[in-house]
Each structure stands twice: as C-alpha cells, then as structure tokens.
Amino acid sequence: MSESDDEPITLSAHALAALKSFEADRGEHQAKFERLQAEAESNSLLSIDAFAEDWNESQFWWLMHAETGDFAPKQYSDDTANALATELLRDVTGDMTIAVVSAPSVFVALKNILVSMTDTLYNLNPERDDEEKPKLILLEHDNRFGVFPEFFFYDFQQPVRLPGHLKGTIDRIICDPPFLTALTVRWLLKQNNTGPPPRLIVCTGERMEDLILKLYRALGVRTTVFEPKHSRGLSNEFYCYANFECPAWSWR
Numbered sequence: 001m002s003e004s005d006d007e008p009i010t011l012s013a014h015a016l017a018a019l020k021s022f023e024a025d026r027g028e029h030q031a032k033f034e035r036l037q038a039e040a041e042s043n044s045l046l047s048i049d050a051f052a053e054d055w056n057e058s059q060f061w062w063l064m065h066a067e068t069g070d071f072a073p074k075q076y077s078d079d080t081a082n083a084l085a086t087e088l089l090r091d092v093t094g095d096m097t098i099a100v101v102s103a104p105s106v107f108v109a110l111k112n113i114l115v116s117m118t119d120t121l122y123n124l125n126p127e128r129d130d131e132e133k134p135k136l137i138l139l140e141h142d143n144r145f146g147v148f149p150e151f152f153f154y155d156f157q158q159p160v161r162l163p164g165h166l167k168g169t170i171d172r173i174i175c176d177p178p179f180l181t182a183l184t185v186r187w188l189l190k191q192n193n194t195g196p197p198p199r200l201i202v203c204t205g206e207r208m209e210d211l212i213l214k215l216y217r218a219l220g221v222r223t224t225v226f227e228p229k230h231s232r233g234l235s236n237e238f239y240c241y242a243n244f245e246c247p248a249w250s251w252r
Contacts, residue, residue, distance in 0.1 A: 076105045077229040084201060084228070085109035087246045088172050094132025099166075099188055100174035101154065103203070104145055105231075107138045111148075137166065139184070159183040171198055178202035178241075182215055189219075199244050203228045206239045216241070224249035 084106045088098050096165055100107040116135055137161070138145055139154035146153075152162060160167075160183060170188040175181040187206070191199045200219050204212060209223055226240040226249035 071230060075231045076103070077231045078109075080229045081105040081109040082113075083226070083248050084174060084203075084240075085113055087248050088174060088201070089134070090246060092134045092172070094134060096171040097135040097169055099137045099139065099170040099173040101139045101140070101173065101181050101184060101188075101223050102156075103174050103176045104138065104142070106138055106158065106174055107136065107140075107145075107148075107150075110136055118216075134171075137170075153190060155182075158178040160187045162187070171196075172200075173198070174201040174203075175177070176203045179208075180216070184220075185216075197243070200242065202241045203238060204241075206237045209239060212241050216243070219243050225251045225252055 006141065074240045084103075088110065089108070098110065100110065114136075136150045137152060138148060138150050139152050141154055141156070143153065150244070152166070155161060157215055159181065162184075168190055169189060173185055173188060175185055178185075186198065189200070198219075200221060202212060202216065202221065213221065213223070220243035221241050222243070224240045224242050224245075228238045228240050230238070240249065242249065
C-alpha cells in the first residue's frame with residue numbers, strides 16, 4: 001500500500017459547496033413538506049402557490065399539453081379555480097363524491113370552500129344538512145399532494161390502475177387534460193339511472209373542440225361560454241366543456 005492510499009479522501013471546494021447547497025435545499029424542501037402537511041391536517045386555508053415551486057416533482061406542473069402544443073403551468077387562476085369548484089359544489093349532497101383529476105388548483109379551491117365557507121355551501125344547496133359535506137378525491141401524479149388524505153397517485157400511462165373501490169363511485173368530476181384521462185373518467189363515473197346524472201367538466205384548448213365533443217358525446221358534454229384562465233397565462237385560448245349549464249356558464 002502506498003502512502004497515497006493512506007491519505008484521506010477530500011472533496012474540492014467546488015464539490016463541497018455543491019454538496020452543502022444540495023443538503024440545504026433538501027432540508028428546505030422537507031421543511032416545506034412538513035408545513036404543508038401540518039396545514040392540510042389542521043384544515044386551515046391553503047394556497048395552491050405553496051405547491052407550485054419546482055422541487056423534485058415539477059414535470060406535471062410544466063406538462064406539455066398534447067391538445068395545445070404548449071408547455072404550460074397546470075395552475076388555474078384563483079378566479080377560475082373558485083368558479084369551477086363552486087359549480088362542482090352546487091346542489092351537492094353529503095352522499096356524493098367529487099373527483100379532481102390532474103387539476104389540483106381546483107381541488108385546493110374545493111378544500112378551502114368546504115373548510116371555511118359554510119354560508120356559501122348553504123347558498124349552493126339550500127336543502128343540504130349543515131353536517132353534510134361531499135367526499136373529495138384527488139388523482140394526481142405529483143406526490144407532494146400526498147399531504148391530503150384524499151390523494152391517490154395517478155399515472156396517465158395506466159389510466160385505470162387505481163384502487164378498485166373507486167370504480168363507478170363518482171358523481172362529479174373535473175379533468176385536465178381530457179384526452180389522457182378519458183378512460184379514467186368513464187371508469188370513475190357512476191353508471192346508474194336512479195340518481196341525478198353525473199356532472200363532468202373538462203378543460204382544454206379551443207382548437208380541440210371537435211375532438212372533445214366526439215370523445216365525450218355519450219356523456220352529453222358541450223362547449224360552454226366559460227373560458228378558463230391560468231395563473232401564468234397560455235398562448236392558446238382555452239375552453240371549458242361540460243354536460244350541464246349553471247350560473248357560471250351556458251352552452252355556446
């Protein structure tokens with residue numbers, strides 16, 4: 001063994017600085033996650049901005065929308081998220097389940113309404129029992145949303161690889177992007193004639209209108225006058241498609 005073999009291995013100043021930065025970032029990200037988890041568990045009001053920063057799980061926040069050809073943030077503006085959440089809750093009852101598929105900003109808006117806006121819920125459905133709240137589920141690829149008990153990991157490439165108890169249980173659903181989630185939507189929605197028909201909202205670029213209307217024709221989806229807005233903007237116009245009319249929109 002040479003003398004050099006006995007010498008301690010040392011990192012260059014550059015490598016040491018990079019390692020220190022990595023460890024600091026990892027600690028900061030873990031602290032953020034723990035704060036988010038504590039807020040979710042305490043039912044306090046949340047902001048979707050807390051999830052929007054790029055830390056390890058950003059690929060689905062900056063996803064290329066196959067429908068539009070844009071690299072675009074998945075985050076709706078607050079006004080859009082609140083409007084979509086409000087219509088998902090209108091006339092809702094405690095025995096209903098609402099699913100949010102890859103639209104986490106709408107999920108956060110739903111959570112905030114359910115946590116703090118009892119009066120709004122009553123106005124959306126005057127017949128509801130004060131103790132009744134719908135069940136929520138969130139299907140999302142980004143594991144950061146695992147801070148919510150309603151979270152289920154979702155892989156676009158395996159659209160029905162989900163817990164079997166979710167099949168055919170959903171009364172209302174919003175999805176984005178709608179092409180990749182079409183099989184999931186059909187798998188999730190209730191298929192019975194005894195209750196109110198399921199409500200479906202899908203959002204995508206206006207240039208895909210013909211395809212959307214064909215893909216979801218059996219569910220009665222039509223183009224609405226409501227135009228979703230994203231918090232960082234998009235170069236292409238977005239449309240909202242739904243199988244029901246409501247105070248926020250009518251059909252075109």
